[in-house]
Amino acid sequence: MNKELKILAVVVFFTLLTYWGVEPFAHSQMHKHVESLNMAYNGTADIEECSADKKEAKKAFWADVATIAALKGDATAGEGTFAMCAGCHMDGAVNMGGVIPPSLEHAGALYDKNYLIALVKDPAMASNVDHKYADTMTHPMGSIKTMVTEPQDIANVVAYLLEKKAGELTAKEAYTDACSRCHANQYGNMTQLGDTPKFKYEKDALAHQIKVLEEQDMVKGYMGKLPPDLSIIIRARAHHFLETFIENPQSQLPGTSMPRVGLSKEGFHKVMTYLEETGDSHKADRDNLGWKVILFFVIFTVLAYLWKKSVWSKLH
Numbered sequence: 001m002n003k004e005l006k007i008l009a010v011v012v013f014f015t016l017l018t019y020w021g022v023e024p025f026a027h028s029q030m031h032k033h034v035e036s037l038n039m040a041y042n043g044t045a046d047i048e049e050c051s052a053d054k055k056e057a058k059k060a061f062w063a064d065v066a067t068i069a070a071l072k073g074d075a076t077a078g079e080g081t082f083a084m085c086a087g088c089h090m091d092g093a094v095n096m097g098g099v100i101p102p103s104l105e106h107a108g109a110l111y112d113k114n115y116l117i118a119l120v121k122d123p124a125m126a127s128n129v130d131h132k133y134a135d136t137m138t139h140p141m142g143s144i145k146t147m148v149t150e151p152q153d154i155a156n157v158v159a160y161l162l163e164k165k166a167g168e169l170t171a172k173e174a175y176t177d178a179c180s181r182c183h184a185n186q187y188g189n190m191t192q193l194g195d196t197p198k199f200k201y202e203k204d205a206l207a208h209q210i211k212v213l214e215e216q217d218m219v220k221g222y223m224g225k226l227p228p229d230l231s232i233i234i235r236a237r238a239h240h241f242l243e244t245f246i247e248n249p250q251s252q253l254p255g256t257s258m259p260r261v262g263l264s265k266e267g268f269h270k271v272m273t274y275l276e277e278t279g280d281s282h283k284a285d286r287d288n289l290g291w292k293v294i295l296f297f298v299i300f301t302v303l304a305y306l307w308k309k310s311v312w313s314k315l316h
């Protein structure tokens, strides 16, 4: 065997060893594998990962959620209870304990039923950030615990959301309601205050910027740090990471202050669509170009082959 071939064999061997041996091993050591929950919420992971003294409370909480989920909710009766939610979740709502309460106009489509039940029962427990509070009443939505206490009332208000506050929601609405109170999205021209308007005068643009900075300070105070801009997160993180992170941020980043956002399958799909549209808007063009490039190479190969044949035919 000549020297070049041996060198090539050595290079190929080490490349494959790195690709199939070293890299997957390092990856498995640095990132534990997190199973997707398929956008279903029953607290199994919360109970497993919490400290020993919290286990019983978490078990009891999620067992209650399951009991309420089995009740038949009455959407008409739930409308009355919803008035209490609307006291905080209204158009033009202002910052409340760190964030602006999101619109619930599409909550029935955006969030999962079990999650909504858990959230009305105890917001901090539902979103798995109870470890941040000595008393979960102090969560910005914590007072709901004293406003809606009866299991049947919880079932009713959730039935109301699922029946009357579902409807079609666009990808942008899904992102706005689920994420934008904390995360800006520069490519989508959005801040924690929603869409950034076009201003005629620079003075007005600057005044708006100041309001954004003030809002961000409050979010920072609540979360301990400013949540990152999500413009290009779709390129930085894989689909599986984003799915499991939204289902349960603690699973990927233990101790993180980001609460669980209990999205439904539809809600998650819409949020991802928005992140793709803003963060990777040329993906469709790129995919579309792929087959054209391959076609070009196929035709080029055929032509090159025919040309070679015709050139060589004259030399024999």
Ligand code: HEC
Residues within 6 Å of the ligand: 081, 082, 084, 085, 086, 087, 088, 089, 096, 097, 099, 100, 101, 102, 104, 107, 111, 119, 120, 127, 140, 141, 142, 143, 144, 148, 157, 178, 181, 259, 260, 261, 262
């Ligand atoms: C005292 C004010 C207040 C009341 C009353 C209230 N909420 Fe909230 N709600 C908030 C705030 C503040 C947030 C944002 C919390 C956060 O992002 O950490 C929120 C968040 C939510 C979310 C998003 C949760 C998530 O994980 O992304 C939903 C859904 C919701 N509330 C539903 C309701 C429903 C249903 C009711 C009535 C039964 C209700 N809220 C009553 C203040 C309130």
Ligand code: HEC
Residues within 6 Å of the ligand: 099, 178, 179, 180, 181, 182, 183, 223, 225, 226, 227, 228, 230, 233, 237, 242, 245, 246, 253, 255, 256, 257, 258, 259, 261, 271
């Ligand atoms: C109540 C505030 C809040 C909401 C709502 C929220 N996040 Fe976050 N998010 C945070 C904070 C805080 C961090 C920083 C976490 C850290 O570094 O510990 C974060 C971090 C992230 C990260 C970065 C993870 C990493 O390290 O790569 C992603 C991705 C993310 N959020 C996605 C989302 C999406 C998508 C939504 C909407 C479905 C959302 N978040 C809603 C507060 C929030």
